[in-house]
Amino acid sequence: MDSVLVWQQDIWHKLMRNRAFRCHAVLLKGRKGIGKFTFARLMAKSLLCLSPDADNAACGKCTSCNWFEQHTHPNFRMLSPEALSAALNSQMDSTDDPKHEGDEQQQAATGKMKKKPGQQIGIDQIRGLNELVYLSGHQSSYKIVLIYPAETMNAAAANALLKKLEEPPEGTLFILVSHQSERLLPTIRSRCQQIAMPIPDTETANQWLMQKMQQQSGFQNVDKVSMLLALSGFSPLSALSLIDKIPQHQRFMEEIGSLQRFDPLALAETLQNQDLAVTIDWLQKWCYDMVSFHATGKVRYHPHLAVQIQAVCRQSNQQACVAYLHFLNTRQPLSRHPVNARLFLEEIFINYGKLLASATSSYPSLPVF
Ligand SMILES: [Zn+2]
Known part of the structure; x- marks a missing residue:
């Protein structure tokens, strides 16, 4: 898995020093392509890790770290538009799956193209969090929800998330990552600890x-x-x-x-x-x-x-x-x-x-x- 990028070291130490946050939600904002998503995943993995090191980096060896890398951690959910999810999973596993292209060509040839994957985060995805955030999670660690990119939530999803942020479930941290945070509801932004992510020189x-x-x-x-x-x-x-x-x-x-x-x-x-x-x-x-x-x-x-x-x-x-x-x-x-x-x-x-x-x-x- 990636490590903290060199231009993110200072913000990493400031943010992770106490492993506690001012709010139940953190908003990592900044332009596309500067490593916000990588940073958010490292945060989540570290907060869930059973044995982080002195710099608060995840150990990479404990049960929690293993679950995280296998995308099966019971206390972690990632919400993304359907169209992005497959690409992200492939990128995180660092393996390209050439089958997808072949599948598409075959479907086009037979005239049976699948429905286009969604470009938004929908309300069902937010509702699907209820089990995680309102029922007791595994062990006593954080429950973490990563939303990327947060501005792709449609109106219904954004309102459903707002309700959760207004009455935050105990022990849950929402990490919102946004390239265009001005498109988020002001009421969502104001309930987040907002972090302007650094840009390298x-x-x-x-x-x-x-x-x-x-x-x-x-x-x-x-x-x-x-x-x-x-x-x-x-x-x-x-x-x-x-x-x-x-x-x-x-x-x-x-x-x-x-x-x-x-x-x-x-x-x-x-x-x-x-x-x-x-x-x-x-x-x-x-x-x-x-x-x-x-x-x-x-x-x-x-x-x-x-x-x-x-x-x-x-x-x-x-x-x-x-x-x-x-x-x-x-x-x-x-x-x-x-x-x-x-x-x-x-x-x-x-x-x-x-x-x-x-x-x-x-x-x-x-x-x-
Ligand atoms: Zn670990």
């Missing part, structure tokens, strides 16, 4: 990612590490998850970086089976850099492609870039459940094509809602 993030790259692939590449960090908005764990996607990302950049070769319909066809949220995220970052370059002459996410950004900026006008970025922001939430992936992308890319001609032609007003 650039040098620390560079060193960490370099080490991970060495472990994964056996080599280090300074330029690639810098590129991945910039692309992830300097969130090292997000950067690490991008390593496998570098070739696809490079091809995508080549397509959208040239007015001459940009073909919206062909690109929509090519990318219709890729995770749409990822495609929109890449395009959002690219367009953010176009807006930034128009305004300040600087780019944030693609310093290695500044020349290409400059070129597309010459072909577009600033107001059109701002309007298009706003349009993309409204499309990101829809990317999780589009009616038709190809049509969804065609609309986005056709409008991007118009953006690339907006320096010399009028740019249409886009539907935003």
